[in-house]
Amino acid sequence: MEIVIDRIVDLEVMETKSVPFAVVRQNDANAYYGQEALIQSGRDGEREQKFLITYKNGVEIARKLLADRAVRAPQDEIRNFGTKIEIVERVEGRASWYAYRDCMCAAHPFYDKGRFVRVTATNSGKSVIVQINDRGPDQSIHPDRVIDLDAVVYRELAPLGSGTIAVKTELLR
Incomplete structure (x- = not known):
């Protein structure tokens, strides 16, 4: 008879995730076609997520999201694109x-x-x-x-x- 002991550990872990910014293209009737101007630089946002992670013998076997909050909202990058012909x-x-x-x-x-x-x-x-x-x-x-x-x-x-x-x-x- 063989006895096997599995070590089960639950850990609460906080992870920070990047939230990518969007690129918004606006038409500009006053600029010539093909001209592009950066109006506002984009900046990634940030989220904090708290997980309960279960490990069995050092290997992750389950992950449960306990909390999710926005730390900083992403800031869109805004570009004007010329449409004047x-x-x-x-x-x-x-x-x-x-x-x-x-x-x-x-x-x-x-x-x-x-x-x-x-x-x-x-x-x-x-x-x-x-x-x-x-x-x-x-x-x-x-x-x-x-x-x-x-x-x-x-x-x-x-x-x-x-x-x-x-x-x-x-x-x-």
Whole structure:
């Protein structure tokens, strides 16, 4: 006959938990599209939780929440996002696509990287706003192409199988 002794211990434990802050994006009609301004920094909140933890031979087997109180509420981070559209230049031509980064981005032969361009499919009227992050298309090879769209963007305007589509591009301020 074997006798087994299990050690059972109940402990009250206080734990502090971080409560993440939310990021609130507000539209700002006075700021140009793509401009973002931090209005208020976010700060995590804090909670204290008291538990009754039961251990059997040093291994936790049960946990019961006894008390839960907010020590500090989180402070939201507030960011203004510009929505004002002012067109600097309009160009019509053809758009092609390439698989780059699955982003709302595009390649343009000479627009500065980081600039925003509204691209409208002339057949459907669908439009998207993209950020220039690459160079292309090579106009010495494809003089009719005015922009290379990431595949994600192109799919919003037309099926990838269409190859190229007629578009109007508008460079935003």
